Amino acid sequence: MIIDTHAHLYLPEFDDDRTEALERAVSAGVRQLFLPNVDSRTVESLHKLSEAWPEICFPMMGLHPCSVNGESFDEELDIVKELLDSRNYIAVGEIGLDLYWDKTTLAMQVKALQMQCEWALEKDLPVALHSRNATRECIDVIKPFAARGLKGVFHCFSGTAEEAAEITAMDFFLGIGGVLTFKKSGLDEAIKDISSGFLVLETDAPYLSPVPFRGKRNEPAYITNVLSLLATLRRKSEEEMAAITTANALRLFKKA
Numbered sequence: 117m118i119i120d121t122h123a124h125l126y127l128p129e130f131d132d133d134r135t136e137a138l139e140r141a142v143s144a145g146v147r148q149l150f151l152p153n154v155d156s157r158t159v160e161s162l163h164k165l166s167e168a169w170p171e172i173c174f175p176m177m178g179l180h181p182c183s184v185n186g187e188s189f190d191e192e193l194d195i196v197k198e199l200l201d202s203r204n205y206i207a208v209g210e211i212g213l214d215l216y217w218d219k220t221t222l223a224m225q226v227k228a229l230q231m232q233c234e235w236a237l238e239k240d241l242p243v244a245l246h247s248r249n250a251t252r253e254c255i256d257v258i259k260p261f262a263a264r265g266l267k268g269v270f271h272c273f274s275g276t277a278e279e280a281a282e283i284t285a286m287d288f289f290l291g292i293g294g295v296l297t298f299k300k301s302g303l304d305e306a307i308k309d310i311s312s313g314f315l316v317l318e319t320d321a322p323y324l325s326p327v328p329f330r331g332k333r334n335e336p337a338y339i340t341n342v343l344s345l346l347a348t349l350r351r352k353s354e355e356e357m358a359a360i361t362t363a364n365a366l367r368l369f370k371k372a
Contacts, residue, residue, distance in 0.1 A: 117147045118343065118358050119365040120336045122210075122244060122271050122291055122318035125149060125173070126161040129322040129333055137321075138169060141336035145358070149336055150369065152176045152210035152244050152271075155183035156195045174369075176209040178232055181225045181246055182217055189224055193231060200235055206369050208236040209244025210271065213257070216249040226257055233261045236268075242368055243268035244291075251275035255282055262286035267368060272320055277306045284314040289368055291318040292361075294326035294334060297345055304349055312350055312357070316365045317342055 120141070130137055141149065151173055153162050159177075166175040177199050179192050200208070211232045213225050236243045245268055247254035252275075258266070270283055273290040280290060292315050295301045307315070317339055325334035326341040340354075347357035365371075 117362050118145045118317060118339055119148045119150070119362050120146050120319050120321075120339050121150045121269065121316045121365050121369070122152055122293070123149050123321040123336050124151065124154070124158075124323075125321060125336065126151060126158065126165040127322060130335075134165070137335045137337070138172065141339075142172070144337040144340050146336050146339060147172065148365075148371075149173050150176065150206055150244075150365075152180075152207075153178055153196075154180045154210065155192055159195070159199065174206040176207040176244055177203070177205045178207075178209045178211040178244070179228055180210050181212050181214040181221075181228065184221055184225045184228045186221075186224065189228065193228060196232065197235060200239060205241065206371075207242045207244050207268070208232050208239070209268075210246050211243055212246035212271075213250035213254045214246060214248045215253065222253070226253075229254075229257055230261075233258070233266055237261065237264060237266055240370075242266075242370070245270050245288075246272070247275075248272075251279050255279060255286075258288070259286065262288065269316055269368060271318060272324065273307070274301065274303060275306060277309065280306050280310050284310055289314050289316050289364060291316055292346060293318045293320050293342055294324040294330070294338070296342055297326040298330070299327075308349075312352075312360050313364060315346070315361055316368065317346075317361045
């Protein structure tokens with residue numbers, strides 16, 4: 117059993133073959149998909165997919181940092197809070213910080229992240245964190261919440277070995293996806309000394325396809341390419357590595 121802890125299968129990139137992509141994932145051994153929200157525009161498709169496949173697809177709710185801006189920031193957060201209060205979700209996500217696209221919104225992004233972390237603590241839910249070009253900043257925001265008991269995963273971790281150690285010291289997990297298969301990513305070295313007990317698998321589909329699919333649309337079935345390389349690096353069988361990462365995901369997302 118494999119769990120893809122971060123996939124956007126509800127996005128338009130899958131409109132032509134969503135069911136087939138899901139079936140390919142199941143055939144590859146993926147038994148559960150955890151689906152992070154982006155913003156109010158994705159809520160309907162997120163709910164539709166999770167309601168159609170309730171035993172496989174489990175939704176999260178949150179406001180992505182790239183959707184944090186001055187125009188609709190407060191309204192978007194109101195929608196997230198209303199949904200968290202009225203429906204069941206597996207986590208608060210996708211939330212975090214992104215300094216790749218726009219550094220000018222950092223203060224707003226921090227405020228949105230802090231608010232959503234408070235809601236996660238209130239709901240006793242983990243968080244799925246986006247930290248593109250902002251791992252250090254994200255750690256600094258998360259630390260006081262982790263001290264209060266917040267749990268979560270740094271999705272698509274691509275930081276340094278020092279940052280990986282700091283994150284796991286907070287009892288947070290590292291999401292490992294297609295980046296691991298990129299030759300010059302350095303991710304293999306960054307997580308070399310991290311216990312396997314802090315690693316979960318993800319695809320971030322339709323983004324960040326692993327080798328040999330790099331540059332093409334990613335999909336959950338491709339998680340086996342990440343699993344295979346991770347197992348090799350850890351000197352374990354694929355079955356052992358799948359069992360470890362699945363147990364980690366179930367523990368983090370409170371499904372065990």
